Amino acid sequence: MKEPRLRRRQSGRPTVNDVARLAQCSPMTVSRVINGSSGVREDTRVAVEAAIKELDYAPNKAARSLAGVSQIRLALLYVNPSAAYLTELLIGGMDAASRLDAHLVIERCDVGEDKEALINKLTASGIDGFILPPPLSDDAELLALLRRLRAHAMLIGPGQAAAHHGAVMIDDYQAALDMTKYILALGHRRIGFIIGNPAQSVSALRLAGFRDSMLNAGVPVDEALIQQGEFTYRSGMDAAAKLLAMKERPTAIFASNDDMAAGCVAAAHRMRLDVPGDLTVCGFDDTALASTIWPELTTIRQPIREMAENAIDLLVQGIRLERQKQPRKPRHVSLDYTFIQRESDGPPPV
Amino acid sequence: MKEPRLRRRQSGRPTVNDVARLAQCSPMTVSRVINGSSGVREDTRVAVEAAIKELDYAPNKAARSLAGVSQIRLALLYVNPSAAYLTELLIGGMDAASRLDAHLVIERCDVGEDKEALINKLTASGIDGFILPPPLSDDAELLALLRRLRAHAMLIGPGQAAAHHGAVMIDDYQAALDMTKYILALGHRRIGFIIGNPAQSVSALRLAGFRDSMLNAGVPVDEALIQQGEFTYRSGMDAAAKLLAMKERPTAIFASNDDMAAGCVAAAHRMRLDVPGDLTVCGFDDTALASTIWPELTTIRQPIREMAENAIDLLVQGIRLERQKQPRKPRHVSLDYTFIQRESDGPPPV
DNA sequence: CCGACTATTGATAGCGCTAACTTTAACAAA
């Protein structure tokens, strides 16, 4: 008679069998509960869930994937590796992906690139869904392409929610409204505004928020004080130079993002204007730059990390549902922004 | 008589069995070759390797990890989520980790935090190794702690290689030497230098590079032109303000990082000095800021992504070797930096 | 030339989970 071989249970972790024993059912039933399949009586499900909780059981990922539960693979596309929000996006994304047991790949998608080829390559390599941060979330061509391919996609911070894709955003309009209201409350009346890159639809929203806030306050908008920028430092600096060269110059400038606001500060300094003594400057986004420069910028913070987490949650959920033959329905969520008051604002000079 | 069940081979991918059949051996032998175990005759190994290549076989990760090859888990610690290099570090790290089939977790390690508790928690949760970017790579206490715990760690860009941990770095001394040589070649003689945060040892290396380059060129160093900074924009601005207020002010300033260099530019602009017309400013690191502001900074680029990849490669290698009972020996590699010439330098004013 | 020994290779049995199929239970219809 042979000796039985040595068991080689890997970790001390409980398995489906342990749970099954405790819940007095078969491992298969436990598996069904875990995967939320139908065909489990309510009381059985409760018993199994209790056992899972008691043992602090967590399914072994390798085993599931080996047994055929195909893993969800997501691609996070980016354009500019030094975009300030990318780090937070990655951290949030990786976190959510590992929590949901999805595989996340990061892929660069440059401006000039053949996007169709890239998407096809990724789809062919088994990518089930895409996360698109700005400015890709505003790339109509890309969105149309993804729609045509019936690919799952989740947009982060798009100006307007594309009906066919899910999206996670903040209320840019309301945030700009709030910021303007704040600047008005400081006593400013001549307020300059620098519009962002017109290709990104948040630019229009932020401008609308500014306009409506002025309107609400009954302060007429001097169109000369509204300058076009393109979200770059340089464009902010140039726009501010124009504004500050006017004979009746603004006492405050609200730039549609932090880079441009930093450019405003630089322009002001070149003209020997003190910020915030002679000029209030406010930004938008709370990127690293906002708290790097001096004075640190008063701005609006977007909860980037949380947005990434939400995007991945919803995307994974959507893909899982579709795999269970449920109809697809893109979800849109709006998260709260935060007003960050720092050192670049103050009352108008007397 | 029963019908045989449906096979459920998952993907079209070849398996060990396919390789074994082609190489005319058992799957076990294939496995041995894959894992580099000893005890396989040379000609057998060659045959198996050929078969692997022919079939373009890649082992199934889930199956291996299920079968007991324990996965390597690494933690990348960071302090400041908006540190400019973090994105590149993450991208490089994720890439390498997924290529090597290691699991990477990203963990924040704040300044005030109880590092011992954090490390213990991570170790307990099965982390096998740590990646430490600056400034953690210079945190003597943390390094000593890791050494005490006999944890694997890989430092990124530390000033001096800790003997007990591996490290990936560039030659900061040589880079500073090169930059200084470049500034000298432009014709500058009165060159200001802003030292970085003294707690990070790269600061001393960069200073030494500057000094030696001046020495080599036979240009005496005016100690008044060497100012202490702390790697922040504000400190760079203040230091530059002092330098530029001198009656015989420098015609060039070499700041030990980009944030400080950006501060220098701001200080110069406030004094109505043109950069580079009246003042040359050079930075170090090529962070996003360097190409955000105007004028864009001439600086030194560190190959951050590549450094992260190397760090993970070496760390995984070290851990694998130790698991095969080989002695541990920390490896240090030095990668090439790049000199990036942009718009912030020029000949001294006449 | 034989047994002891070593270097290779092979056979077997899982790792933890789930797809596919079978059985049992439960109940309505005939």
Next chain:
DNA sequence: TTTGTTAAAGTTAGCGCTATCAATAGTCGG
């Protein structure tokens, strides 16, 4: 009662890989 029908739970058989042990071939001294 018998039979059909369906819901719920159980059985079986792997997924692709490797640890462990068994077998085989080759080596060497006596």
